[in-house]
Amino acid sequence: MGNYKINNPYYELYPNLNCAGKVLVNDVPVFSFLGQDSKDGILDGSVPINHIVLQSGKYKVVGKLLPRFGQKTLTENDGMNISFNLSDIDNWKETKHSFFPELNSPGPSFDKNNKITSPVKGLPFFEIAAEIEVELPFVLDGWQNSVDLSKIEKSIIKQKVLEFFIQIHALLKEHNASKFLELSKEKEDLQTKAFYFNSIRKQEVRDSIINLFNKKLDVLPLNEAELKLEFYGYGKLVSLVRLDGSSALQFKKNIAEGERNIELEVKLHARTLEKGLSII
The missing domain is CATH 3.10.450 (Nuclear Transport Factor 2; Chain: A,)
Structure with missing residues (x-):
């Protein structure tokens, strides 16, 4: 990263899902891989979150691993990781950098019989979570004060x-x-x-x-x-x-x-x- 001042911060996540699942920020879903689409393959992509966090502060990020379409439980092949990036909206290529450590689901390992297994195998769901902190030059009039x-x-x-x-x-x-x-x-x-x-x-x-x-x-x-x-x-x-x-x-x-x-x-x-x- 070059030595650039960030005037207009642009926060984004980059989830990578090798399972069905969704990612939530501030208790709002921002990325999902559900239904028949999740039967096989992976899904990843960049997700902006300025409009989800609304203002400076600390926010919970949750990744929910779910069984693929047609399956009832997770397998040893299922996993998720989420990276966290910050850049200046006007110089995003030059200023883009990680502002928080990558969040990962536990990876596969070998059991006592030397077979590949995973802590998530057989579970109906699994969650990974972290708390991030953002600094924004605005307070958006979103749903903070709306009706419950x-x-x-x-x-x-x-x-x-x-x-x-x-x-x-x-x-x-x-x-x-x-x-x-x-x-x-x-x-x-x-x-x-x-x-x-x-x-x-x-x-x-x-x-x-x-x-x-x-x-x-x-x-x-x-x-x-x-x-x-x-x-x-x-x-x-x-x-x-x-x-x-x-x-x-x-x-x-x-x-x-x-x-x-x-x-x-x-x-x-x-x-x-x-x-x-x-x-x-």
């Missing part, structure tokens, strides 16, 4: 969330990008501040969403019996996911040709019960 939705009667909150998701699902089927962007404005504003977007970069993000909608892909149906409610952000965020843990909202791709469905991660919060739910 987990305290609302579950049948009531699930119905409200389902109604909101049905509304979004209809927009996906209609390929109505402008209305979707309108509903997502609160989230857009948050990410614009978190990643120091100028007007050009902000428009590029909007254009990428418009281009996706313009492909006019089919959408997976919403069936209430195949959905479950998930709370995140210590109860202040809520979403609907499929029973396999994948996103409720998905554009179909050609899975037979090795393509993955395009999942839209939608999380809701409520600043007040009177204002109701909104995308954040």
Whole structure:
């Protein structure tokens, strides 16, 4: 790393999953490998987290190892590691460096019969966790002070969330990008501040969403019996996911040709019960 001053810090994780699983920061999922996609192979990638931590402080990072699709328990081949990077958004190549030691699941070893085994083998799940500290030049108005939705009667909150998701699902089927962007404005504003977007970069993000909608892909149906409610952000965020843990909202791709469905991660919060739910 060169001797660069970091004016606009850009924090990111780089998870590598050799199993099904997900990674959470500040009790919010930021990376997942679930459902049929996790049947074989690995998944890795860079994940920005400025918009998840919201402000300077210490935050818990959790990696959840889960059995692959079609399996009930973990095997000796399953594993996960997470690296932690910091850079300046304007000089990311020159300033990128590790700000925290890599987090790893326990590796395989040989048992007394000289056979390969692992501490995670046979378990229904396994977690690795660490506490990181970040320093940011802003305090984002996210969901820190929103309503704890987990305290609302579950049948009531699930119905409200389902109604909101049905509304979004209809927009996906209609390929109505402008209305979707309108509903997502609160989230857009948050990410614009978190990643120091100028007007050009902000428009590029909007254009990428418009281009996706313009492909006019089919959408997976919403069936209430195949959905479950998930709370995140210590109860202040809520979403609907499929029973396999994948996103409720998905554009179909050609899975037979090795393509993955395009999942839209939608999380809701409520600043007040009177204002109701909104995308954040």
